[in-house]
Amino acid sequence: MTAQPNPHYPKLLEPLDLGFTELKNRVLMGSMHTGLEDREKKFPRLARYFAERAEGGVAISVTGGFSPNLEGSFYPGASKMSSSREVKRHLQVTGAVHEAGGKIALQLLHAGRYAYHPLSVAPNRIKSPITPFAPLALPGWGVKKQIRDFAAAAKLAQKAGYDGVEVMGSEGYFINQFLVEHTNRRTDEWGGSFENRMKLPVQIVKGVREAVGPEFIIIYRLSMLDLIEKGSTWEEVVTLGKAIEAAGATIINTGIGWHEARVPTIVTSVPRAAFTWVSEKFKQEVNIPVCTTNRINDPEVGNDIIASGQADMVSMARPLLADPDFVVKAAAGRADEINTCIACNQACLDHTFQAKEASCLVNPRACHETELNYDKTDAPKKVAVVGAGPAGLSAATVAAQRGHKVTLFDQADKIGGQFNMAKRVPGKEEFENTLRYFGRLIETTGVKLKLNTRATASKLKGFDEVLIATGVTPRKPDIEGLDHPKVLMYTDVLRDDAPVGNKVAVVGAGGIGFDISEYITHQGESPTLNPEEWNKEWGVDTSYQTRGGLKPKEPSAPAREVTLLQRKDESLGKRLGKTSGWVHRTTLRDKNVKMMGNCQYHKVDDQGFHISVGDEPMILDVDNVIICTGQESLRELLAPLEEAGVNAQLIGGADVASELDAKRAINQGSRVAAAL
Ligand code: NAP
Numbered sequence: 001m002t003a004q005p006n007p008h009y010p011k012l013l014e015p016l017d018l019g020f021t022e023l024k025n026r027v028l029m030g031s032m033h034t035g036l037e038d039r040e041k042k043f044p045r046l047a048r049y050f051a052e053r054a055e056g057g058v059a060i061s062v063t064g065g066f067s068p069n070l071e072g073s074f075y076p077g078a079s080k081m082s083s084s085r086e087v088k089r090h091l092q093v094t095g096a097v098h099e100a101g102g103k104i105a106l107q108l109l110h111a112g113r114y115a116y117h118p119l120s121v122a123p124n125r126i127k128s129p130i131t132p133f134a135p136l137a138l139p140g141w142g143v144k145k146q147i148r149d150f151a152a153a154a155k156l157a158q159k160a161g162y163d164g165v166e167v168m169g170s171e172g173y174f175i176n177q178f179l180v181e182h183t184n185r186r187t188d189e190w191g192g193s194f195e196n197r198m199k200l201p202v203q204i205v206k207g208v209r210e211a212v213g214p215e216f217i218i219i220y221r222l223s224m225l226d227l228i229e230k231g232s233t234w235e236e237v238v239t240l241g242k243a244i245e246a247a248g249a250t251i252i253n254t255g256i257g258w259h260e261a262r263v264p265t266i267v268t269s270v271p272r273a274a275f276t277w278v279s280e281k282f283k284q285e286v287n288i289p290v291c292t293t294n295r296i297n298d299p300e301v302g303n304d305i306i307a308s309g310q311a312d313m314v315s316m317a318r319p320l321l322a323d324p325d326f327v328v329k330a331a332a333g334r335a336d337e338i339n340t341c342i343a344c345n346q347a348c349l350d351h352t353f354q355a356k357e358a359s360c361l362v363n364p365r366a367c368h369e370t371e372l373n374y375d376k377t378d379a380p381k382k383v384a385v386v387g388a389g390p391a392g393l394s395a396a397t398v399a400a401q402r403g404h405k406v407t408l409f410d411q412a413d414k415i416g417g418q419f420n421m422a423k424r425v426p427g428k429e430e431f432e433n434t435l436r437y438f439g440r441l442i443e444t445t446g447v448k449l450k451l452n453t454r455a456t457a458s459k460l461k462g463f464d465e466v467l468i469a470t471g472v473t474p475r476k477p478d479i480e481g482l483d484h485p486k487v488l489m490y491t492d493v494l495r496d497d498a499p500v501g502n503k504v505a506v507v508g509a510g511g512i513g514f515d516i517s518e519y520i521t522h523q524g525e526s527p528t529l530n531p532e533e534w535n536k537e538w539g540v541d542t543s544y545q546t547r548g549g550l551k552p553k554e555p556s557a558p559a560r561e562v563t564l565l566q567r568k569d570e571s572l573g574k575r576l577g578k579t580s581g582w583v584h585r586t587t588l589r590d591k592n593v594k595m596m597g598n599c600q601y602h603k604v605d606d607q608g609f610h611i612s613v614g615d616e617p618m619i620l621d622v623d624n625v626i627i628c629t630g631q632e633s634l635r636e637l638l639a640p641l642e643e644a645g646v647n648a649q650l651i652g653g654a655d656v657a658s659e660l661d662a663k664r665a666i667n668q669g670s671r672v673a674a675a676l
């Protein structure tokens, strides 16, 4: 009997027949290096992490990257699959996933010239801009060894119980480095013509198929859009795709952009499903299933992609870190309960690129499934949470999930705290989803929400525990003339819609100084909501007439003349997110924002803003000066509560303002509530 289509997302949840096996739906959990892969002792955590995603309905997950040999590993001691000694630890991962009814593939990733060690190898000795090590150019026999190592690693993966492997052929790694002239200047049989350059991936897939036999899934991640100068042409992509199909691949997954590309591919300001057009174009050329990827974080978007024939599967990695139950919630018509990935990268990729364990800003349990659990309490307490920003929201909902009787107070008329300002910045629209998620969780967990209510110590006396999540207040720097009408705090602009003139100085170049500058230089609809405009701003050639799919950028004109200032004598935005900071810096440069460091601020008066840069005094003739100089904790409730003998704890910005950020706030709120 054939199963009935799911009434909510029939196409996304339709099985996919691969001939020798079937996937129960179209959701592939894309590869994401979590940092748990590198140490054997962390494998029980890796097993639980993948098992929860399989229990949550994912058809097939792909692990983080494992190198087929030492030279291809990312850094000394990084994950690899190159000896039978390494097989055993994987059995717990594959066993746990199978027990949960899912499938799992091991990703084979050879870093090539992106590796962080002196043994790295590549087609030629051309150093990459993202590591200090120049790779060794492989001799011909060395190339053949790499092919054999891929095949041997796939065989080991099969022994370890995996249902398949994903051969990582994109993102500028080893295989990609052979494909394009940018990194392949060889004159032997592995270089020169495209036929020669593509021999490496084709022989790898052939070698892997021979090693594993016909009934094993081989996913090939193909760089469909390099987004670099001298990248592949469309014709080359198609030629390669057909050859990879003929060599024995089961599924072709989409790869977008090299790590050194000048176009952002996954940050929050990238429109949803921004690159699915290229998977759709590619799908016309091959007969095996094609999986699309990048900024798909919503079941409706995924379903539309499959229903309209743009792709056969959708890959989501970060959305499944954010919510392991994404698929089961969608299947049950509870999509509004999905904890949506906001593509911030703050706890996942930013950690990975700093060699720290990954987690998730909106779900601190990600990669901590064995130690952070929200078990039911045997001793329910009366808990008050004061402040409905990220810290208060996470604390209140985790405590209520555990069976405590929770009342959440906020003096504002809506939940969200600082997130209500963040979501107004063009490119940060996704932040609204976190508020939708918490709003729904408040309903489903039975948190009593008291908005427009200022909680006082006397009101809080009857509670067993009080969590003070009252957040922060903007810091007022010591600058003469701060009460001049030209001066605005960032809250006046982002929260209260204060009118802003044409010439503006922004004081303080932290996350909020950058946010404000983006907000006031932008006019009209956010390009994140208008993919055509976004492609124009970043120079993505959707007609694919050019190598790499690039064309000149056409940023829209800035709405204002902005100067962004800081006291530190270093480049502005240097301390922003590792994987997103460059996007913010580029956006502001494209809007002609003047960035000045090494500033001293003297006074604001009718003439303008009096400052010095180094020893040079100057007056900035501006209509407004917007202050974004950090925050101070709001914690006036603590002392009276302590005096009244009430158990009270500070969380989030009320606890530490200098590190005010949602990652820390949600993590702390969840952990404090998990321990109540
Ligand atoms: P922030 O990052 O602490 O930056 C404020 C800046 O103001 C500092 O970099 C400092 O730079 C300057 N400053 C501090 N005290 C000053 C004083 N007394 N007088 C003059 N200048 C002073 O604070 P924020 O921009 O408000 O951001 C707060 C938090 O929100 C951050 O931790 C960040 O993680 C988060 N956030 C992140 C993003 C993002 O894009 N990832 C976006 C928004 C917010 P100088 O001393 O060099 O002048």
Ligand code: SF4
Residues within 6 Å of the ligand: 318, 319, 321, 322, 340, 341, 342, 343, 344, 345, 346, 347, 348, 349, 359, 360, 361, 362, 363
């Ligand atoms: Fe998504 Fe941010 Fe979580 Fe990463 S940290 S999975 S980008 S919400």
